Amino acid sequence: MSSDTPAPEPQSQTLSLPEMEGGGASGLRAVLGGILSSWSARISAAVLLIIVLMSVFAPLVTSHDPIQLDPAIRLQPPSAAHLLGTDSYGRDMFARIVYGSRISLLVGAGTVIVALLFGMIIGVLTGYFRWVDAVLMRVMDGLMAIPGVLLAIALVAISGGTLVTVLVAIAVPEIPRVARMVRGVIMGVRNEPYVEAASVLGTGMWPMVWRHMLPNTVAPLIVQGTYIFAAAIMTESILSFLGAGIPPEIPSWGNMMADGRLYFLLKPELIFFPGVMVSLTVLSVNMLGDVLRDRLDPRMAKRL
Amino acid sequence: MTNQAETDLPVLSVRNVTIDTIPGGAKPIVRDISFDVRAGETVCVVGESGSGKSVTSMAMMGLLPKDALRVTGGQILLDGEDVLSVSEGRMRALRASKVSMVFQEPMTALNPVKTVGEQVDEVLRIHTKDSRAERRRKVLSMMERVHLPDVERIYRSYPHQLSGGQRQRIVIAMALILRPRLLLADEPTTALDVTTQKQILKLIKELQEEEGTAVVFVTHDFGVVSEIADRIVVMNRGDLVETGDCRQILSAPRQDYTRMLVSSVPSMQPRCAPLTDQPKVLEVVGLSKRYGKPGKSEVLAASDITFTVRKGEITGIIGESGSGKSTVARCVMRLTDPTEGAVVLQGQDIAPVRNLRAVRQKVQYIFQDPYRSLNPRRTIAQSLMEGLVNYGMPEREAREKAARTLELVNLPAAVMERYPHQFSGGQRQRIAIARAIVMEPDLLIADEAVSALDVSVQAQVLALFEDIRERTGISVLFITHDLRVAAQICNALVVMQKGCIVEQGATRDVLTNPSHPYTRALIDAAPAPDWDFQNFRPLPLAV
Amino acid sequence: ETTINAVMNAPLRALDPAISTAYILRNYGYMIYDTLLARDEAGKVQPQMASWTVSDDGKTYTFTLRDGLKWHDGTPVTAADCVASIARWDQVDKTGQVMASLMETMQAVDEKTFTLTFKEPTGIALLALSKPSGIPPFMMQKKVAETPVSTPITSTIGSGPFKFDASAYQPGVKAVFLKNEDYVPRSEPSSGMAGGKVVKVDKVVWTTMPDPMTAMNAMMSGEIDFIEQAPHDLLPLVEGNPDFKLQTFAKQGSQNLVRLNWTQPPFDNLKYREAALEALGQQSMLSAQVGNGKDASTTCAAVFGCSGPYATDYKADDIIKPHPEKSKELLKEAGYDGSPIMLMQATDLASLAPQGPVIAQQLRDGGFKVDVVAMDWASVVARRSSKAPVAEGGWNIFSTTNVLPDVGDPVGFIGTAAGGDSAWFGWPNVPKIEELRAAFARASDTETQVKIAKEIDQLAIDNVVMIPMGEFANINVVSSKLSGMPEAEAPVFWNVTKSE
Amino acid sequence: MLSFIIKRILSAIPVLFMVAILVFLVLRLAPGDPAVMIAGPNATPDQLQQLRESMGLTRPLLEQLIIWLTNMAHGDMGTSLISGKPATELIMDRFGPTLALSLSTVVLAIVVAIPLGVVAAWQRGKVLDRLVMGLSVLGFSVPVFIIGYVLILVFARILGWFPVQGYQPLSNGFVPFAQRLVLPSVALSFPYIALIARIVRTNVIEVMNEDYIRTARAKGLKESAVLMGHALGNAAVPIITIIGVSIAMLIGGVVVTESVFNIPGLGRLVLESVLARDYTVIQAVILLFSAIYVVINLVVDLLYGVFDPRIRY
Ligand SMILES: Nc1ncnc2c1ncn2[C@@H]1O[C@H](COP(=O)(O)OP(=O)(O)OP(=O)(O)O)[C@@H](O)[C@H]1O
Numbered sequence A: 001m002s003s004d005t006p007a008p009e010p011q012s013q014t015l016s017l018p019e020m021e022g023g024g025a026s027g028l029r030a031v032l033g034g035i036l037s038s039w040s041a042r043i044s045a046a047v048l049l050i051i052v053l054m055s056v057f058a059p060l061v062t063s064h065d066p067i068q069l070d071p072a073i074r075l076q077p078p079s080a081a082h083l084l085g086t087d088s089y090g091r092d093m094f095a096r097i098v099y100g101s102r103i104s105l106l107v108g109a110g111t112v113i114v115a116l117l118f119g120m121i122i123g124v125l126t127g128y129f130r131w132v133d134a135v136l137m138r139v140m141d142g143l144m145a146i147p148g149v150l151l152a153i154a155l156v157a158i159s160g161g162t163l164v165t166v167l168v169a170i171a172v173p174e175i176p177r178v179a180r181m182v183r184g185v186i187m188g189v190r191n192e193p194y195v196e197a198a199s200v201l202g203t204g205m206w207p208m209v210w211r212h213m214l215p216n217t218v219a220p221l222i223v224q225g226t227y228i229f230a231a232a233i234m235t236e237s238i239l240s241f242l243g244a245g246i247p248p249e250i251p252s253w254g255n256m257m258a259d260g261r262l263y264f265l266l267k268p269e270l271i272f273f274p275g276v277m278v279s280l281t282v283l284s285v286n287m288l289g290d291v292l293r294d295r296l297d298p299r300m301a302k303r304l
Numbered sequence B: 001m002t003n004q005a006e007t008d009l010p011v012l013s014v015r016n017v018t019i020d021t022i023p024g025g026a027k028p029i030v031r032d033i034s035f036d037v038r039a040g041e042t043v044c045v046v047g048e049s050g051s052g053k054s055v056t057s058m059a060m061m062g063l064l065p066k067d068a069l070r071v072t073g074g075q076i077l078l079d080g081e082d083v084l085s086v087s088e089g090r091m092r093a094l095r096a097s098k099v100s101m102v103f104q105e106p107m108t109a110l111n112p113v114k115t116v117g118e119q120v121d122e123v124l125r126i127h128t129k130d131s132r133a134e135r136r137r138k139v140l141s142m143m144e145r146v147h148l149p150d151v152e153r154i155y156r157s158y159p160h161q162l163s164g165g166q167r168q169r170i171v172i173a174m175a176l177i178l179r180p181r182l183l184l185a186d187e188p189t190t191a192l193d194v195t196t197q198k199q200i201l202k203l204i205k206e207l208q209e210e211e212g213t214a215v216v217f218v219t220h221d222f223g224v225v226s227e228i229a230d231r232i233v234v235m236n237r238g239d240l241v242e243t244g245d246c247r248q249i250l251s252a253p254r255q256d257y258t259r260m261l262v263s264s265v266p267s268m269q270p271r272c273a274p275l276t277d278q279p280k281v282l283e284v285v286g287l288s289k290r291y292g293k294p295g296k297s298e299v300l301a302a303s304d305i306t307f308t309v310r311k312g313e314i315t316g317i318i319g320e321s322g323s324g325k326s327t328v329a330r331c332v333m334r335l336t337d338p339t340e341g342a343v344v345l346q347g348q349d350i351a352p353v354r355n356l357r358a359v360r361q362k363v364q365y366i367f368q369d370p371y372r373s374l375n376p377r378r379t380i381a382q383s384l385m386e387g388l389v390n391y392g393m394p395e396r397e398a399r400e401k402a403a404r405t406l407e408l409v410n411l412p413a414a415v416m417e418r419y420p421h422q423f424s425g426g427q428r429q430r431i432a433i434a435r436a437i438v439m440e441p442d443l444l445i446a447d448e449a450v451s452a453l454d455v456s457v458q459a460q461v462l463a464l465f466e467d468i469r470e471r472t473g474i475s476v477l478f479i480t481h482d483l484r485v486a487a488q489i490c491n492a493l494v495v496m497q498k499g500c501i502v503e504q505g506a507t508r509d510v511l512t513n514p515s516h517p518y519t520r521a522l523i524d525a526a527p528a529p530d531w532d533f534q535n536f537r538p539l540p541l542a543v
Numbered sequence C: 001e002t003t004i005n006a007v008m009n010a011p012l013r014a015l016d017p018a019i020s021t022a023y024i025l026r027n028y029g030y031m032i033y034d035t036l037l038a039r040d041e042a043g044k045v046q047p048q049m050a051s052w053t054v055s056d057d058g059k060t061y062t063f064t065l066r067d068g069l070k071w072h073d074g075t076p077v078t079a080a081d082c083v084a085s086i087a088r089w090d091q092v093d094k095t096g097q098v099m100a101s102l103m104e105t106m107q108a109v110d111e112k113t114f115t116l117t118f119k120e121p122t123g124i125a126l127l128a129l130s131k132p133s134g135i136p137p138f139m140m141q142k143k144v145a146e147t148p149v150s151t152p153i154t155s156t157i158g159s160g161p162f163k164f165d166a167s168a169y170q171p172g173v174k175a176v177f178l179k180n181e182d183y184v185p186r187s188e189p190s191s192g193m194a195g196g197k198v199v200k201v202d203k204v205v206w207t208t209m210p211d212p213m214t215a216m217n218a219m220m221s222g223e224i225d226f227i228e229q230a231p232h233d234l235l236p237l238v239e240g241n242p243d244f245k246l247q248t249f250a251k252q253g254s255q256n257l258v259r260l261n262w263t264q265p266p267f268d269n270l271k272y273r274e275a276a277l278e279a280l281g282q283q284s285m286l287s288a289q290v291g292n293g294k295d296a297s298t299t300c301a302a303v304f305g306c307s308g309p310y311a312t313d314y315k316a317d318d319i320i321k322p323h324p325e326k327s328k329e330l331l332k333e334a335g336y337d338g339s340p341i342m343l344m345q346a347t348d349l350a351s352l353a354p355q356g357p358v359i360a361q362q363l364r365d366g367g368f369k370v371d372v373v374a375m376d377w378a379s380v381v382a383r384r385s386s387k388a389p390v391a392e393g394g395w396n397i398f399s400t401t402n403v404l405p406d407v408g409d410p411v412g413f414i415g416t417a418a419g420g421d422s423a424w425f426g427w428p429n430v431p432k433i434e435e436l437r438a439a440f441a442r443a444s445d446t447e448t449q450v451k452i453a454k455e456i457d458q459l460a461i462d463n464v465v466m467i468p469m470g471e472f473a474n475i476n477v478v479s480s481k482l483s484g485m486p487e488a489e490a491p492v493f494w495n496v497t498k499s500e
Numbered sequence D: 001m002l003s004f005i006i007k008r009i010l011s012a013i014p015v016l017f018m019v020a021i022l023v024f025l026v027l028r029l030a031p032g033d034p035a036v037m038i039a040g041p042n043a044t045p046d047q048l049q050q051l052r053e054s055m056g057l058t059r060p061l062l063e064q065l066i067i068w069l070t071n072m073a074h075g076d077m078g079t080s081l082i083s084g085k086p087a088t089e090l091i092m093d094r095f096g097p098t099l100a101l102s103l104s105t106v107v108l109a110i111v112v113a114i115p116l117g118v119v120a121a122w123q124r125g126k127v128l129d130r131l132v133m134g135l136s137v138l139g140f141s142v143p144v145f146i147i148g149y150v151l152i153l154v155f156a157r158i159l160g161w162f163p164v165q166g167y168q169p170l171s172n173g174f175v176p177f178a179q180r181l182v183l184p185s186v187a188l189s190f191p192y193i194a195l196i197a198r199i200v201r202t203n204v205i206e207v208m209n210e211d212y213i214r215t216a217r218a219k220g221l222k223e224s225a226v227l228m229g230h231a232l233g234n235a236a237v238p239i240i241t242i243i244g245v246s247i248a249m250l251i252g253g254v255v256v257t258e259s260v261f262n263i264p265g266l267g268r269l270v271l272e273s274v275l276a277r278d279y280t281v282i283q284a285v286i287l288l289f290s291a292i293y294v295v296i297n298l299v300v301d302l303l304y305g306v307f308d309p310r311i312r313y
């Protein structure tokens, strides 16, 4: 693929010295402050915070053990003893939702971290060195060519359905996509005048990557990260549906939805509650991501 | 150049227009502007970058970004009809048919995925009921009128297949095909090289005379102004400073701001002589550069380039766009590897050197583009200190040195914690210069270091170069396509065309007594060669 | 044209019913193959393809094929075909193997007659050749039956009441059976697997529906007529609706079983096995499988099932109810150090998935530390064959289910075989049980058999060869349009009518 | 262009080769073997061993790999270890339903998502935009099987417009074919509609800042014409990219959708095969998927050229 259009010139407002606002206006603090200036972002942040707190302090939120089962009280409707009722093993749904947040957040965030970390390393290497590109990108192509869910099923079959395997199985297929994107950015940035300017100043490879290239990947990574987050939770659910997910004992919103599917017509709340949690989380992460992206990506900022 | 057509009713009448941001800022962006344009008349709007020229012309088209800007007062009468109060539908009908616009950037003003024929045709499709064949005929004839060659082929071409000049002609054809009463041209030639600029200006003039169109021409180039303007409107930070007859403004500006602006235009008179007795800092010998693979995609961007820069000397490279100026500079800097030849820096050939660390400390480069050569995410301090720290200077010391250098380029050290976007173009260019000289190089390469700047800022930066050279005895390789700038500061000149040096020598000799027809053509194409802006008068004939 | 659209419990993917114990292959076998003998509703052995006589010394059985038997390709069924079929089958089936070990000769006498001669008088021939489940002895053409058991056959030619429509067969998706117009049913009325196999529809289509929810939805919208195994929790959807009926055949019920690994600590130690038996109880697992308050399940302490002749209530309370305190005590006596035991849980089979969590919970309540390792069934069956320590890919506990006809066969039932290395996974080693099983095979009167079976039961429980975890019924969801399905050990489609 | 295509196809060979080896190894490392799956849960070890031998599973891994690769090179994908049918035949059998499902899903997703995205971009920041984007997040935060159940409940059971499940090939007539495809495609398309709509929105908004959009407005074009005629065309490349990625990602959803709607497709084949360790079939299907992925990427790249004249091969 080749294209000869020059990147659009960033148009910028010209300010003479006396009119300039205080220094450091686009520092991290300002970015965060900026994010929280929008209502939707504030709500999202609050929701996420609550969910995170809930997962951290799960034992304080509920006194029930999410694994303790008692088929004698299975499938009970919400009651004082069981806030959201019980599931098909007679486990407390509320406790499972609360503790499930741990696993689901872990799967979501873990996948994002693994995918972004490895994707970034590979992306940087392939974007920077031609010969690495030739080799690694073929490997990535191969990895991408294998449907992710199938790879996950195979991995889970090999090493058993532990949390770690499932996490790896979900994250690995995401790596090539991240790598590809980072590589694209790095290759694009490589010819940016400010990168050349830094090389003129004698900046070496790693400082160059760190100072001048990676920051450009942040905005697209945030966007991709939010997708990966949502996709990971969904994939986990799909794997549970196929019987290759998180071990059934351990609660996660994904496997709760998969477990509850049999009761879709009879006790829809078994799907509904975890479903709402997933949607809330994904929605919040996305909104925050969007706002963050808008803040960090100069091209999305308002201009004439 | 006065026009004798009906001068009673103006085609465009801007009355007390004020434009503000949404939500309103401390001060409106454009304040209480009034001026008229009559049929067949060319009014030039001049002023520094950011003075509100584009915003004003956008307002006339009803194209202000809806969520950001808004006209808060006044009227814009187009043949007596106030475009600010007409309906959205009526405004659309007026566009292109009564008032049309040519934008600054020919490279991006056209939709890259549609053929240019289609894009011109679209105007007719919206505003007329002509048949397809009829429209095509009209488009082709319009293309011929803007002097495009081989119109049948161009009709089918995509923008990227055309040169900048050709693209700008398409935009003009698009603007004029419905014979509008008013043409707004927002810096239509700024991105083009002098030769192309000259042709475009001639074209606009020609079409205007045929149709009696009223033209509002936005520019900051006084050369252009003096060539085409009937009247001039001077703007400064949203205020209309002064309007008047072209001749009057150029020769007897009433306002200080106008005086400053006009007198900032560099003179075509060469000022410096070569310093033949100084030691050679840089010698380029037989340098060639080929891009692409041998065979079909090969470009010979520079061939057999040989020249010398002496200590304390500013050597200019001039030539039109694409002539290979940057290529030579990049080879000297080793940002690209030369295909052949030697680059001798203080006696050492650096062309074959692998580890460039040592070399980089001695040669610095100021990039063509002040906007993109500073990392937008790093503070000025970080940018300035980067090189010093790379070469082992402790952070504190580097910071102090950076602060001192910043003051050298006339910026207070207090701005060090700010980010590039908080500076104007001129300031950024000064920061870029500071970043280069803070390294105390022996050789400075400045690639179009002032081309993107307003005349007033340009004048400051040029003075700064002079100043630094005098203070530090640095040598500069100064690349430009602006003959006035070259004349202003270069000791010696190298003229390039299509990758080859066609002529080189002392600035005075090259500019006043060019030996090569290409150099002569360049000089002829420069606008207003016969006006001495600094002294508000025509140049005395011949030297 | 009348068609029965049936959703079976598993996809049909392979076509050799003689080498696989998969129930879907047994069901497939009953569609297109026929058996020499069959058991009627009461469990009595009846002639099907053949009638028999026993020599006076009780050692020689002579079988005579009835008239009109034809293979689907039109050729007649011969005694030689049958001899070859039995010879292939008795290498694979447990009961068959026992029969083979007691047999001296088997030979075709003429086109329609063949004999089986045993070393000693035994009733096993009738028991084995009428075996209704596990791997029933289906009769195949000689040339097919000569295929070694290590190679699955691909022929679909049988002599049964249905013909296989090979062109419509999509492995794992769909199998189509057409009425065999040339089949001559016996004249007796249909009873269990015996009697006249009269086909009353033109076509039976088996479809696989991986999602039980979808199967129920399809049932409710009239797209299918029969679901072999509907999840019990979904039954309220159709209960009380006159368009559907729930059909339960006692013989098609299943027994849950927990198996401990005798070759690895801690279950190489009887104390720990007893602790596990005490810790476990049946009701929880049954509830998790079929829901509470349903009469679809029964607690049952007998290893050979509670509905058959070998029912006992030996140590019923210990087996049926969980006794966490007793378990803890036993563990304490044994000096349990708290090292975790590894429980394999199959997650991809609906009937097995609920077992793991319940077992884990009860063992934990009983003082064990449990590692539940979730995996797919294929991994369970692979891993359970390993005798290695857990860290090297072995295991401590798994659970599964067996259908009652298999459970109720003391010779064939894998759960009680206790021959150490030759026993089923878990490799319990109780020589006395093996002796008793051999004696059972030789016994020819029911009374002795019951006595032996009870002895085996006690030994199995005392040594904790297996832990019975209760029985549950298999419930068919059937469209009201269908009627007449024989009460048999497997779902069979002869005698079934479909009204419009 | 032709040489580009040839080059791309050639460069796909190492990718496929790698996938082949990777899949082979992953599968052989997985516990479980097809012999057990054939012989059933209660088979004896002897019998299993015999079966394994006759299936060639006892040979050294490398030998098995080489045999397989050689056969592949001769176009022989092997026979299913479980059903004994040639893998190619199984795949041909199952390819139609999956193709139909995927294609209709992609078409549906595109047809719905693009207008949604454009409308959201046009109404940026307004209620409609928020609504579309909010729904789109919901679209990818509800698992496909639940969407499937809801659709079945409403449109098949309550309204009775469509059958609950099943598949009819096109050769049996368009109506039965389409009837059974509507619900699964809708269910499967949800997350892709969400994803594509977001991408369309972002890119259209980005393009709307370009100079040529201003030029188009200056011609007197209506905003809708500017969006559809100028903005969308220029946003095409990233949109096509994401559509390509979507198609590649489709398979996970396909497996589930095929289960929920009982469509006898490749997704289910490969899932069953994994669960039964039917190595040959898994290998064949995954290679097929990989080849399709390569083709999709090629088509995407060629489409770039169609939508953006600046890109030439
Ligand atoms: N969309 C916008 N929102 C807010 N402020 C704007 C917007 N567009 C322009 N401005 C501000 O309006 C002022 C005038 O801008 P304008 O583009 O008209 O300048 P100009 O005279 O055309 O400059 P140049 O020569 O650089 O083109 C500037 O201060 C600019 O920052």
Ligand SMILES: Nc1ncnc2c1ncn2[C@@H]1O[C@H](COP(=O)(O)OP(=O)(O)OP(=O)(O)O)[C@@H](O)[C@H]1O
Pocket (backbone or CB within 6 Å): B291, B292, B299, B300, B301, B319, B320, B321, B322, B323, B324, B325, B326, B327, B328, B481
């Ligand atoms: N990386 C490259 N690959 C291929 N061709 C190139 C490359 N860089 C420059 N060229 C070509 O080399 C020629 C000289 O380019 P160069 O940038 O040196 O011109 P210039 O004189 O600096 O022009 P301008 O005034 O527009 O900056 C041009 O035709 C250009 O298209």
Ligand SMILES: [Mg+2]
Pocket (backbone or CB within 6 Å): B053, B054, B055, B186
């Ligand atoms: Mg402007």
Ligand SMILES: [Mg+2]
Pocket (backbone or CB within 6 Å): B325, B326, B327, B368, B447
């Ligand atoms: Mg240049």
